Amino acid sequence: MNRQNFRKKIDELWINLTTTVDQINKSDHDIVIRSEEILMETDMAIRKLKNLMKQYKFSDWSDEIYFFKNTKPQFTAVYIYYSKVLTIEASKPYADPEALKSYYENERSNLLYFYNEQKEFISYYRRKSTYLDKKYFIRFKFDFKLKLSPELYSYDEEFSTSHDHIVSQILANDLLDHYLMNKINSKQGLEKSISQIKELEWTAPKVALIELLYALYRTRCFNGGNADLAEIFRWAENSLNINLGNYHKVLGEIRLRKTDRTKFLMLLRNNLESYLDDLDM
Secondary structure, three states, rough: OOHHHHHHHHHHHHHHHHHHHHHHHHOOOHHHHHHHHHHHHHHHHHHHHHHHHOOOOOOOOOHHHHHHHHHHHHHHHHHHHHHHHHHHHHHOOOOHHHHHHHHHHHHHHHHHHHHHHHHHHHHHOOOOOOHHHHHHOOOOOOOOOOOOOOOOOOHHOOOOOOOOOHHHHHHHHHHHHHHHHHOOOOOOOOOOOOHOOOOOOOOOHHHHHHHHHHHHHHHHOOOOHHHOOHHHHHHHHHHHOOOOHHHHHHHHHHHHOOOOOOOOHHHOOOEHHHHHHHHOO
């Protein structure tokens, strides 16, 4: 299996899982039953992910790091999150609202232990650092002098690194914190979509994104064409956690290009046409 097919199958697996989770959460069952159903679906998805990995040989260390730093943790985080929700909801007391609020507040305070215990790695992860990735996210390479997860004693060395499980816990606990805050504040509605576990980061040049956003704006793609330019750029910056700076100035620089003024849009078109041609073969 080549890298493109491997990534494609993983994306399909993730979309199927998140779609199933959202469908289960829209059912009339209570959260305990829903959590049990989601755990079974997630367990099957993780088993499929493991089988996919067995059929694939990582092309280099960066390929392996990406899988264990980004891909696997998002699946495992779903399982951890709903395991904790199930435990919390199945064990909650039948009590008045104030007592329940205190119960959820106590559960939320328990998260602080994890954040304090793993604060150094959490800081490393949230700052998107990479200088220790070879120690944290390569199999068979971990250093026991590092602060390791207590679960490491039972890990699968073919399907685990020293810190991929901690990344999963970070993602799951962030979702759990959101869930508990809703309970504490008595907010109703579905819990945060599990698909939000996977955060997207714009890694192409900023000028490429600016070129794309201007094209979408001129094509009236947002809010029936009623969204203004500043609103679109604010949305993109917030969604992708990026600062696009003086995008008006960048447009001027794009306009002054001698050739291929819309080279990113041309690249998108060429790549899509090439992909469609490959599908036709």
